[in-house]
Amino acid sequence: MKTLIRNFSHTFRRFFTASVLNIVGLAIAFASFFVIMTQVDYDYNFNKGYKDYEKIFRVEVHVNDEYGWQVWLARPFCELVQSTSPHITSLSILTSYSSSFDYEVNGKLFNEKTLTGFGNFMETFQPEMINGTADALKQPGNILIPQTMAIRFFGTTDVVGQTIFQGKRADNNPVTVGGVYKDFPENSQIRNTIFKALAPNENKDNWSNWNYHCYIRIDNPEEAGNIEKATVQKLMEFFPDLMDENNVDCPIHLTPLTDVHFSTIGDKSASSRTTVYLLICVSFLIVIIATINFMNFSLAETPMRIRSINTQKVLGATTRSLRGSLIAESALISFISFLLSLVLLLALRDSGMQDLVASDLSFGSHPYLLTATFVLSLAMGLLAGLYPSWYVTSFPPALVLKGSFGLTPKGRKLRTGLVCIQFFVSFALIIAIGIMYTQSRYIRTTDYGYDKDAIVVGNMTDETRSQTDAVIAEVSRISGVEGASVSQFVLSSADSYMNWGRGADDKHLLFDVLPVDYRYLKLMGIRITEGRDFKPGDGDVYIFNEAARAKYQWLAVDQPATTNDYPVIGFCENVKYTSFRNDNNAQPMAFFIYGKDHQGWGGKNFINVRVSAGTDKVEVVRALQKAMEKFSPGHDFNFRFIDQVLDEAYRNELRFTKQILLFSLLAIVISIIGVFGLTMFESEYRRKEIGIRKIFGSTTGEILGMFNRRYLYILIGCFIFAAPFGWWIGAHWLEGFAEKTPIRAWIFLASFLLVSLITMLTVTIQSWRNANENPANSIKTE
Known part of the structure; x- marks a missing residue:
């Protein structure tokens, strides 16, 4: 144990930067693995808490x-x-x-x-x-x-x-x-x-x-x-x-x-098994690329440790004991990384990381997963140490004098292959997140057919339902409030609402029904295309959307919707009243006012408040809460903006997007750590070559270009293979939407430029010192 600690301490001091990068990279990977797998555990074991x-x-x-x-x-x-x-x-x-x-x-x-x-x-x-x-x-x-x-x-x-x-x-x-x-x-x-x-x-x-x-x-x-x-x-x-x-x-x-839990029947926002499998893949890929970094650093250190290893052999150490010591050293680094990952999880517990997953992130809620992460950390440490320990102890003494494995063709190919895996993962995840981002932006910015940015929504209580007119009059007196209305549902908050079937045979209607009051359409800014808007005193009347008229062409103003049904008083433009998982332009729906035939049906679950442009909405929400408490003291009316309603409606999709975004960034960070370490050692290996090139007239820019050119070729090759995989992830995610944006070419270009730019900057910064060094010094040190 003393020998292990002494060797670890010596190695840590001698290769301080590499050791710190190793530990930090592995700690981030293990923390990410734990967070992702809590979501996997949540979905995989959903509904398994019931007896039999x-x-x-x-x-x-x-x-x-x-x-x-x-x-x-x-x-x-x-x-x-x-x-x-x-x-x-x-x-x-x-x-x-x-x-x-x-x-x-x-x-x-x-x-x-x-x-x-x-x-x-x-x-x-x-x-x-x-x-x-x-x-x-x-x-x-x-x-x-x-x-x-x-x-x-x-x-x-x-x-x-x-x-x-x-x-x-x-x-x-x-x-x-x-x-x-x-x-x-x-x-x-x-x-x-x-x-x-x-x-x-x-x-x-x-x-x-x-x-x-x-x-x-x-x-x-x-x-x-x-x-x-x-x-x-x-x-x-x-x-x-x-x-x-x-x-x-x-x-x-x-x-x-x-x-x-995975069925879209009755719930189009249901979780997807493919998403669970993707999360499992991402969690292991992040650990694998961090382990690859670890192995790369260990291989890169090989030339600097050969002399020490051979000295120990001369002094009587067996190859087996040396390999065991190196593997144990690797496992110790991995164990320290695991402990650091726990510290990271505790430090970030209250930072909003909980929003990334549906499950509780506390260690006590996942004892088996915590144990599995610990076992994984040791396994990765052992795996990362096996090959380097075997290789560093297999060199003949002559190789120590002649050169280094780091510069042999076999050594460079191995390290290059490991880096390629990292770049492949980074490209694929960034392309996927780009596709998800464009869809999320489309959901946010597209025209909904109503003034969603001007509307604040709150819940109603029994007391406020019984005195709707007084409530609306009270909130309308608030500065910045242009009006209010009540409705049974909130627009754009769900995949489906109340559905009615009316008539029979060739006059059969099937449509969604959204009960509202007479103020609603004007308040929301929904345009009437034919007929009239609701007015005070209306009851048991419809205003259908244009999709209903296109599908049921017998619908007409001032006529019953179908035999023995209520009259149609108008038509309105199509609005995106359900989620984008449906084609809102093809779904028949009707706004409806309850009348004498529906006494006691309610329809006053929510109050919708229109706020004028330029008004401080946060201050208006506070004022609305106080005004409503006059009618129902002690209640939280949960006033929220339509953007918050959309966040809730697309909760699963947004959570998955955030997960992929975060872990894409982590994959890039870990990959760049690997690039940093490789260029650090490679530039050290090639100091003599750099000095000779400068003596023969090479400029600093040409030397930096030499280093960057190799990585550019690697990046292009990895991108070609990763692009289809990233496209598949994004395309699968888009399958959950009926209304979706096309996959744009700029997403692929942007992903390539982003990773390439970060990589080139890393290589340039790391190689700059040796490229500018006096060639006499580099040759002398050799």
């Missing part, structure tokens, strides 16, 4: 080609599925999304997500109960709450039988805690929310309300295919023409719960 998760399936249906595959089902359809096979041990019918409600607990008000379903709809997921039982949901007025919520509400989990109030206590809507369940893992389909049963007879035999999700638990997962076939046979008893109307072999599909 492999037995849980989601039911999907293909109604017809116009609707396509969907997860929204009617309650009788779900119950029909359960009746088809004795292998189905439980059925869960739950609402398609969780809603936020206020709850008053011991005088304090909390806003919590609430998921509803029929009966004990959690039976399929089998939560681990800490107190009470999940069957409590079968009793009217009972709820289940997660462990952390129980502690937040009451300070303890022993709360079965406690009463809380939905809304305020004065609303007299009490619910009873029937059980407390252990928190589900963060990467779970069903979040840690309040669970509450719906009325037992709600939509009992209603085949027209397709607003539920259906999950089943099967005693044998291999029976899934048989259940699909049995369900189709059962459905054909009700709908004899079912198979004739579908262009799919089986219009029912059971998706394993572990596949739901």
Whole structure:
């Protein structure tokens, strides 16, 4: 051990710059590996926190080609599925999304997500109960709450039988805690929310309300295919023409719960398995290129260590012991790098790095991953030391006198090959991030058909919904506010909204519906192309977009949309109301005002506020919060700009873009560290050659050109091979968008120029001293 520490200390002092670059490069690589793999772990193990998760399936249906595959089902359809096979041990019918409600607990008000379903709809997921039982949901007025919520509400989990109030206590809507369940893992389909049963007879035999999700638990997962076939046979008893109307072999599909996270059916923003595989590749590539640097430095040091190695041989050291010592030295450097990576992770924990991944970055949350990173660091240290240790101890003494391996053709080819891998990775990642950047910029800067930059959006509460006119009047008095309006949804915030089917046969309509108030279109700056805008007193009327008129050509102003439907009062230009994962110019939609036929339907979930140009929006948001608190004290109305809405809508894509951006930069940094080290040693090797060239008249510029020319050839060759791979990564990412920008040629040119410029600057700076040195000194030192 003393010998190891002495050798390491001597080497570190003698090759200080190289040693520091080695340790820093490896530390960055190991920290990057840990961060990326937390995201991989999050996605790969999604939905695996439920008991016997492999037995849980989601039911999907293909109604017809116009609707396509969907997860929204009617309650009788779900119950029909359960009746088809004795292998189905439980059925869960739950609402398609969780809603936020206020709850008053011991005088304090909390806003919590609430998921509803029929009966004990959690039976399929089998939560681990800490107190009470999940069957409590079968009793009217009972709820289940997660462990952390129980502690937040009451300070303890022993709360079965406690009463809380939905809304305020004065609303007299009490619910009873029937059980407390252990928190589900963060990467779970069903979040840690309040669970509450719906009325037992709600939509009992209603085949027209397709607003539920259906999950089943099967005693044998291999029976899934048989259940699909049995369900189709059962459905054909009700709908004899079912198979004739579908262009799919089986219009029912059971998706394993572990596949739901990656399914775009019902969620076009779902994670992609290919993305997970790419992240795994990136994480290992970063570690590999850092290890390559390590190996390159070790090989470059070979000529300077041969004399010491041979001296030790003369003094009696065996080749085996020398190689073991060198490998141990390499492992020690890697271990120090691992410790430094932990310091980096702790130092950057509160710097926004958490936003890069969906999972928690704390070490305690990933003990196995932390262990794996440690093992990887040792493995990379051993691998990086194996070949150099073998080679440095294999030279005959004569080679020490004649020259150095660093300048032999074999040595240079090996080092060049290792650098090529680094440049390949850098080019591929930069091209991919360039493609992602242009799409992200297209999403931000394209014309949405409404004044998105002037709009601030906030949430509504029960109190503000009940006095909308007073709320709008109050916020409109704020300086810089030009007006306000309420709506059921926020434009551009989702892939899909409420969808209505109207009419039959050749007058059948299928379109998205966005309920608003009469002020909405004018406030948002949406232009009417024919007919009129909404006005006070309107109710149960449509304004369709031009895409609807193009698809359903019978639509006309002042006429019912279809037989026995509501009238159309106008048409508006197409707006990008959903995400860019859809073709907004081809999707029929209608703005709608609820009237007497929709009493109690709500439609006032959000307030949209128009802010005049040049106004301090941050100050306006503060003023809006204060104004709304007059109607509903103590609430956070979560006012946000449309840009923040877009960030949330493209959360997965933006996160992946940031991940690739960061790790592309790291790959470049690590590659440049390698170039720096190689040019440092190569310029030292060639000092005599440089001196002779200068004596014969070579200028400093010509000598620098000699060094740079070699790297330019390497860069061109690596770029030719990396460009298709970078294009593939970017093109795959773009497949998630229906509206997308083309892949531009400038992205490839810019990536080549960026890496080349950084490389040439590094080579020039590192070679400058030797190129300007007095040739008498360089020849003398030889």
